[in-house]
Amino acid sequence: MADVTGTGTAAAVKVHEDDMNDVDGPPHDVQYSTLRRVPDRIPWVVLLILIVELGERFTYFGLSAPIQNYIKNPPHSDLPGALGRGQAVATALGNFFKFWAYASTVIGAIIADQYLGRFKTIALACGVYIVGLVILVATSTPVGVSSGAGFGGLVAAMTVIGLGTGSIKANVTPMCAEQYKPDAAYTKKLATGEWVIVDPELTVERMFNWFYWAVNVGALSPLITVNVEAHVGFWVAYLIPLVVIVIGATVFILSSRLFIKTPPHGSAVIDAVRIVTIAIKEGGFEKAKPSALEAQGTLSRHRFAQSPNYTDKSVKEVQSGITACKFFLFLPLYFVCWIQIWNNLISQAGDMALHGTPNDLLQNLDPIALIIFIPLLDCEFPNDNIQSHILTISEVVIYPLLRKYKINFSPVLRMTAGFIMASIAMAYASVLQHYIYKSPPKSIHVWIQAPAYILVAFSEAFVIITGLELAYTKAPTSLRSLVSALFWLTIGIAAAICIALAPVSQDPYLVWMYGSLAIVGFVAGCALYICFRKSFGEVPVIVGTATGNDVGVSEVTEHAGKLAVDEEDQWRK
Known part of the structure; x- marks a missing residue:
């Protein structure tokens, strides 16, 4: 079974080995715009x-x-x-x-x-x-x-x-x-x-x-x-x-x-509250990421920001x-x-x-x-x-x-x-x-x-x-x-x-x-x-799957492979 990622989409597509003889290469953007999407079987x-x-x-x-x-x-x-x-x-x-x-x-x-x-x-x-x-x-x-x-x-x-x-x-x-x-x-x-x-x-x-x-x-x-x-x-x-x-x-x-x-997840709820608090103080989740705090030289101002639980990914997930x-x-x-x-x-x-x-x-x-x-x-x-x-x-x-x-x-x-x-x-x-x-x-x-x-x-x-x-x-x-x-x-x-x-x-x-x-x-x-209409304008991608792991948030995918929307920027507008 081969795993490939379609160019310009937020979804990874895998092709079953028994179908390989019927497909000329992996699915791509054109197939997203032409093939019908259907649900899988529900586990019993x-x-x-x-x-x-x-x-x-x-x-x-x-x-x-x-x-x-x-x-x-x-x-x-x-x-x-x-x-x-x-x-x-x-x-x-x-x-x-x-x-x-x-x-x-x-x-x-x-x-x-x-x-x-x-x-x-x-x-x-x-x-x-x-x-x-x-x-x-x-x-x-x-x-x-x-x-x-x-x-x-x-x-x-x-x-x-x-x-x-x-x-x-x-x-x-x-x-x-x-x-x-x-x-x-x-x-x-x-x-x-x-x-x-x-x-x-x-x-x-x-x-x-x-x-x-x-x-x-x-x-x-x-x-x-x-x-x-x-x-x-x-x-x-x-x-x-x-x-x-x-x-x-x-x-x-x-x-x-x-x-x-x-x-x-242990202190997940408390950690989320702390992340939101830092985001409020810093003026947004993008500015609250540890990478952004370190670049601005303000990482030391927040005790929790120095914790191993405080990462760019955790901030994005709470966002x-x-x-x-x-x-x-x-x-x-x-x-x-x-x-x-x-x-x-x-x-x-x-x-x-x-x-x-x-x-x-x-x-x-x-x-x-x-x-x-x-x-x-x-x-x-x-x-x-x-x-x-x-x-x-x-x-x-x-x-x-x-x-x-x-x-x-x-x-x-x-x-x-x-x-x-x-x-x-x-x-x-x-x-x-x-x-x-x-x-x-x-x-x-x-x-x-x-x-x-x-x-x-x-x-x-x-x-x-x-x-x-x-x-x-x-x-x-x-x-x-x-x-x-x-x-x-x-x-x-x-x-x-x-x-x-x-x-x-x-x-x-x-x-x-x-x-x-x-x-x-x-x-x-x-x-x-x-x-x-922008944030939830498309079918959501599940956080924690192959389609959502690369960015750690729920993105939207259009049939022709539309790129994910920057949700924080949309909310700021």
């Missing part, structure tokens, strides 16, 4: 990690769905209930749980990157999760509630469970992607006779698509737990998620020897991680729109004609739409004979179709499209709320809400999946969990914003509230595109 071991994530999301959504009724309603009322603390307490605790679950991702990331590594941190987090669920199940039994342990047990369980789910969330996506260890892109001849370039970056993109698909399969768990809550009892509704997370954790731990495990975090600044504005489908739109449904449909049923349209839509984004089998049998299918799904016609649906375009879809969903909710106010009470059918849920679901496929992909590919290996955690932290920030919006999240302000969110989402999407 990734399926084991997806089982854990599916189980964790089943558990999280399954226990979250009954919490509102559990806190709000008293026992023996018309609606299921246990604690009888009222709507205000129920809403406040629900928002706290969401905030804490996503804020604690930072704790899990630091533990993984600096101390235990991702596998051990996830295993430990599963144990913490199980302890929290045991507390919840025990205190939600009729005996526990009647003895007065229900409320205190719930708060304790929320705190423990939030730490567990946050620590899993921060580490499971980087660990999943790390099971694929590409050396470089390579050419391959399909059964149809077509030559293609098998691209590691597209493979990672596909992995995140299917990761989020598994997440949304797990998110259907409220269909089970809400019915169990109503017909059996809360403790049984919480027992089901406990059983599921125990099964998922067992599968994960027993599969330990099959996983590729990245060891912790790359900071670049990934910059687009996070826009995400809370998107997630404020996203959160509406889990609270205010449910309340809106309660003011509509239900005709026997529970007002919280329509929120399940979100995961159902994603389960259908995600396979349509990327359903292609480039590496085996299956391709010849499904060619007509794989040519009409979204991403392969765009690649076939050399249309660059770049990460920044995907995210911008997602922001705009969420904006349209909020505009739709605003118009619908206007007609609810104008019409007789409960005269508009609840299923007219459906387009808002479906639009938000489509937006997730472009914003969240792409965001996870960029958080992984832009982050240095030593900080991948932390950067992933900061991505999820933006949901916690959005939850805090929603708490601040509580005074206007009620009649008669809802039309303007939804309308304002629509405007904010649209403006944020346009601003995101303007700021990142």
